[in-house]
Amino acid sequence: MVVLSKIYTRTGDKGDTALGNGARVAKYDARVEAYGTTDELNSIVGLARLHAEGEMDVQLGRIQNDLFDLGADLCRPDMAKDAEAEYPPLRVVMAQVERLEAEIDVMNADLEPLRSFILPGGTALAANLHQCRTVARRAERLSVYLSSQEAVNDAVVKYLNRLSDWFFVAARIANDQGRADVLWVPGANRD
Numbered sequence: 001m002v003v004l005s006k007i008y009t010r011t012g013d014k015g016d017t018a019l020g021n022g023a024r025v026a027k028y029d030a031r032v033e034a035y036g037t038t039d040e041l042n043s044i045v046g047l048a049r050l051h052a053e054g055e056m057d058v059q060l061g062r063i064q065n066d067l068f069d070l071g072a073d074l075c076r077p078d079m080a081k082d083a084e085a086e087y088p089p090l091r092v093v094m095a096q097v098e099r100l101e102a103e104i105d106v107m108n109a110d111l112e113p114l115r116s117f118i119l120p121g122g123t124a125l126a127a128n129l130h131q132c133r134t135v136a137r138r139a140e141r142l143s144v145y146l147s148s149q150e151a152v153n154d155a156v157v158k159y160l161n162r163l164s165d166w167f168f169v170a171a172r173i174a175n176d177q178g179r180a181d182v183l184w185v186p187g188a189n190r191d
Contacts, residue, residue, distance in 0.1 A: 020076035035074035048128035117184040122175035133167035
């Protein structure tokens with residue numbers, strides 16, 4: 001269990017920070033960007049939950065917990081040394097990705113197929129979920145970029161990819177099962 005008795009440490013005052021393995025890197029390091037954006041996404045999910053009820057709120061709560069797992073995973077480089085670590089690092093697993101897929105399938109089952117792109121908006125919950133979707137896409141891009149530089153758990157990228165899809169489908173659910181989706185009208189304002 002984590003115990004934080006002192007919140008400020010002054011150790012990052014010169015622009016660097018510690019990773020989960022103790023290594024110090026610049027605060028703009030690709031790994032810090034990836035897990036920092038995951039933390040930002042978690043905060044936005046918290047805002048979405050202000051408008052969610054019932055099962056949607058429960059699912060969003062699970063996603064928030066998963067995002068902490070994912071941040072912990074990204075914060076810990078040297079996957080090849082996981083077996084040697086004094087404390088085994090927390091890694092995202094495919095079961096978390098598969099849970100998202102199953103939830104997407106259930107939510108999507110009763111939705112009418114899309115015949116137009118959707119503009120972010122509609123209900124307050126849907127608008128927040130669309131913002132979650134776009135930040136999840138950014139976290140995914142940053143994680144893919146990081147993986148081009150050094151090892152990243154494959155399940156992290158898969159999870160973020162599915163998560164953005166989850167937010168898209170959940171936003172349609174929040175818009176009266178898609179009936180209140182705001183549809184894109186190509187070229188509507190060109191005249």
